[in-house]
Amino acid sequence: DTGVSQNPRHKITKRGQNVTFRCDPISEHNRLYWYRQTLGQGPEFLTYFQNEAQLEKSRLLSDRFSAERPKGSFSTLEIQRTEQGDSAMYLCASNRTQGGEKLFFGSGTQLSVL
């Protein structure tokens, strides 16, 4: 188990720029999740994939956000035309296809929009 890997760890960008984050889940995990966490809050669900299929998206995920998992392995989360309100920690997690299976989290990508 190499764990869930996220890159970059930190990203500073100017408002209006596009950013992309990458997540590499644990290799045998076919489910992959994106969460967003702001200071003093719990993780908020954004979206999740089973293999390459995006099965659920939160209402939090505006049309400026897009996530992909093209080959059912790594995933990318892109934010277009970033806004200051997008500043947060973006967390990736993975688990196996089994009801109630625990999530394994990455260290997150901290986004700061100036």
Add this chain to the structure above:
Amino acid sequence: AQKVTQAQTEISVVEKEDVTLDCVYETRDTTYYLFWYKQPPSGELVFLIRRNSFDEQNEISGRYSWNFQKSTSSFNFTITASQVVDSAVYFCALTLSYGQNFVFGPGTRLSVLP
């Protein structure tokens, strides 16, 4: 819809004191899973325990214990003889057996002072 409440925003204790972190959940489903995660200052969420809705037995793991009571929809976490290394934010979370959206509470920040 599911909801998790952690009424205690912050708790401070002196080392060696016992401390209980409260978690109250809401769901209409009869089959669900409850979790506790720890988020130390490094930021990565660490799994502590999982409980399914059919198993109300309390669990003890070293200095940690969990009290699950369906009658009050609570899943409380007690740390006995707290240590400075226990200082972290603790999250309670809920997921259904068929849905994959994990709902997290807002977290309780625990500070253990030497």
